[in-house]
Amino acid sequence: MRNRFAFQPRYFLFWLVFFVAAKATFLLYHASKVAGLPTGSLARIFAYGLRLDASATAYLSVLPFVLFAVGSALPARFFPQRLLRFYTAVLGVVVAFFTVADLELYRAWGFRLDATPLQYLNSPGEMAASAGSAPLLLLTGILAALLGLGWWLYNKIVGPVPALPAHFGRPRAVLASVLYLALLIVPLRGGVQQIPINQSDVYFSTVPFANHAALNVPWNVANSALLTDGGPNPYQFMPDSVAARTVRQLYAPASAQPDTTRLLRTTRPNVLFIILESFTGKLVASTGGEVGVTPNLDSLARTGVLFSNLYAAGDRSQKGLVALLSGYPSQPATSIIKYPRKTEQLPHLCRSLEQVGYKSHYYYGGELAFANMKSYLVAAGYDGFTERADFPTRQQNSKWGAHDHVLFDRVLRDLKTQPSPFFVTAFTLSSHEPFEIPIPRKFQGTDETALFRNSVYYTDWALGRFLRQARQQPWWDNTLLVLVADHGHTLPGNDPNESFRKFRIPLVLAGGALRPEARGLVIDRIGSQTDVATTLLNQLRLPSGSYTWSHDLLRPLRRPFAFYCFTDGFGMVTPAGTVTYDNVPHHIIAQDSTVLGNQQLHQGQAYEQVSFGEFLGK
Incomplete structure (x- = not known):
């Protein structure tokens, strides 16, 4: 018989396993890209991505852990078991939908699902048209399979909440559940390090696809949606005076x-x-x-x-x-x-x-x-x-x-x-x-x-x-x-x-x-x-x-150039060649052999720093 006080760890494990399954689904859908990865990358995708998966799991577990703690203080007939299952079912549908939408959007856009599609919510017809070339039958099948897997995992790992043991008082039950709730702080912030976890913590490869595959989609969507346009400038590569002077020189x-x-x-x-x-x-x-x-x-x-x-x-x-x-x-x-x-x-x-x-x-x-x-x-x-x-x-x-x-x-x-x-x-x-x-x-x-x-x-x-x-x-x-x-x-x-x-x-x-x-x-x-x-x-x-x-x-111009940006990085094109840079792990993606030194990279960084700083200030 399951122990009542294993409910919270089991609930955490359920979401963690589901996110690992979602990551596996992404890799299977993009199997042609996986085939080109360096040896050992597949295992590292799961290993590095586990921290972000755990962070997303912790966020989704906060409310159920709180409900469990409150329910432990109430008589058994008032325990919110149906509410816990309803909450999990709704989130399961949302997470599965995000997972499936991300499969095709990544193929088309080259970056994992974030808050970008939220810009199009006021024009659903155009959103539907954008998806017109997607394999809808296949994606619907994947969605159904993920929902079925989620239902099976919940019943297998979590199941119903056992009654409180007769010899176990409610105050002790509340205390135990609150301790589990407090422990969520560690996975929430991705560990005990000083800086909370972010995307760069799961980036490990010089191949962008490998890094993208390690991301957790719900975490990425929520993080992107919560970012504000008020600063500080996330692209602070150098003193502002140096960046401004570099940009002025670009336009000479x-x-x-x-x-x-x-x-x-x-x-x-x-x-x-x-x-x-x-x-x-x-x-x-x-x-x-x-x-x-x-x-x-x-x-x-x-x-x-x-x-x-x-x-x-x-x-x-x-x-x-x-x-x-x-x-x-x-x-x-x-x-x-x-x-x-x-x-x-x-x-x-x-x-x-x-x-x-x-x-x-x-x-x-x-x-x-x-x-x-x-x-x-x-x-x-x-x-x-x-x-x-x-x-x-x-x-x-x-x-x-x-x-x-x-x-x-x-x-x-x-x-x-x-x-x-x-x-x-x-x-x-x-x-x-x-x-x-x-x-x-x-x-x-x-x-x-x-x-x-x-x-x-x-x-x-x-x-x-x-x-x-x-x-x-x-x-x-x-x-x-x-x-x-x-x-x-x-x-x-x-x-x-x-x-x-x-x-x-x-x-x-x-x-x-x-x-x-x-x-x-x-x-x-x-x-x-x-x-x-x-x-x-x-x-x-x-x-x-x-x-x-x-x-x-x-x-x-003295030195013609073109700057372009993508999510989340930039490219700098000059007669010497092209440099592309990834802002998340802070490293060069590719640099033509004809581009010598770091001057062109620094010019691109200065352009991004000054232009985004101006954007924030408007």
Whole structure:
């Protein structure tokens, strides 16, 4: 017969075993990555991860331990046994759901589940669309198996709470249960060390996947959700004065003379700013990618101005939006777009152009509430918005909303009556998961890479269809067309989350407003998404001083660079090569052999420290 006072240790053991089983599930789901790990890594994943598993277990055990202590002071008929089982069942469903959601999100995003998806709770339709390419039947089966395993483990390890022995008084029972409760302090903080446990304590390998696999998902979600935006700066690598000086040096121009390159026939052209969802440079031939996927964009690149060595600032749409329209860097593990009081203080191309008479409109085939984008765009001062609800139901033919050719048709129709000069922004969506397209596929295959390649081809097809009609319109001759991606993609090639190849994107300037001698120009200097704003404003002869993180791509820096961040680390690209750094274990992930010394690493650390410090201070 089970001892009543073994209930608390048994309950703790139940959750610990369940978390180990969840970790095993993650490793089985990503077996191809496990196969590439160094010898001995598998055992170390479980060994190092056990501390975080125990910490999560302790947090989940606090309330049951308290209930057990209170119940021990009450008559047997009042003991909250059903409440304990109900609490455990609810948490079991939540933990199992997190575990299963993390399986596919890690494959798509390259980092373990944290509070990031909470940004999308106000747009469940878009969340569902994002999961459209996931193997839902398999994931549902895994969820059912985990729930069944949890039920079996609870009954096997915990079971019903035995009655209090007749010879054992209630005060002694309460004392014993309170002692067990007090002992939870040790696993809660991950041991008796001075600093409580954090993610870095379970990082042990130079292979990011091994470190990620050791994490506990519920602990990671809760820790991320509880982090505030008020500081202190977690990226404090050096004295602030040193970091600020290093960043100023990064933006030092190669020449003291201002750039005089003129790309435009006029300083007040219409600006049609098209943001292309997930248009990775790997699928754009003009930036060294695959041939035949984006023939229309490549044709524009040959007859316009191509920036062939540009890098996205982050890895999500909302980060790319802020980088492009406000020239503002991305943040690791969060996004400034989550904080309207902060985004209201950012500069914005829409406001800059409004001051000189531009009329503006923003087009998106999906819901603007997704990822809190609408609050940012409304604060920017756009005169009008067109989003999913503004399209007839029959035109909402994508899981996200209206497909890209429908979006472009709407833009084309509206521009016939749009006052000039105009600043019109259009954001495509069809090349987002689940990669649905309304035209026959060009590329064979049903795997995710083939689906993605076909979705990019479709958006390019829709772009070409739009351009053929736009060139016939009276506004075309006085219009600058800006085409740029919001971010890159791991596909094709399943690049690691931190790889510079994932962040490389195209930027093309085209349209009737270009000077004839500018056509065919290729700028191959390294640049960032954040630099687009100042480059555009300088061509329009407008002030760009408030865009402090943006520089003119036509005015070379002394040492060109691009900084990008991912969860939770950064990459620094220069002509010497790339350095990527992991903020959790505080070590370099990869460094090209051509990068000598630590100067480039320190520059990246300074950039991250100063930019995140500014983010905290807004």
